[in-house]
Amino acid sequence: xxxxxxxxxxxxxxxxxxxxxxxxxxxxxxxxxxxxxxxxxxxxxxxxxxxxxxxxxxxxxxxxxxxxxxxxxxxxxxxxxxxxxxxxxxxxxxxxxxxxxxxxx
Numbered sequence: 001x002x003x004x005x006x007x008x009x010x011x012x013x014x015x016x017x018x019x020x021x022x023x024x025x026x027x028x029x030x031x032x033x034x035x036x037x038x039x040x041x042x043x044x045x046x047x048x049x050x051x052x053x054x055x056x057x058x059x060x061x062x063x064x065x066x067x068x069x070x071x072x073x074x075x076x077x078x079x080x081x082x083x084x085x086x087x088x089x090x091x092x093x094x095x096x097x098x099x100x101x102x103x104x105x
């Protein structure tokens with residue numbers, strides 16, 4: 001079964017913030033490359049849906065959330081085989097306090 005990768009509005013806003021930060025504090029080229037790489041990373045899930053570990057701080061949620069690590073970021077996702085998609089819920093900077101991960105909806 002082939003699943004489509006979709007991005008939540010929240011995750012898209014996180015990407016925008018990451019891009020703006022690196023655009024202003026590093027360079028436009030670094031910002032573009034980082035975002036391109038973050039956008040490509042979930043494609044790995046198409047080969048193995050459960051490659052990511054379960055996110056311990058979100059275990060109390062109704063949905064099971066897993067994550068992929070890419071550089072300093074956790075790409076947090078859920079799997080919905082019934083509707084045919086992998087939903088990227090958040091892109092979390094691991095340099096933040098871990099409990100902030102509970103902030104997304």
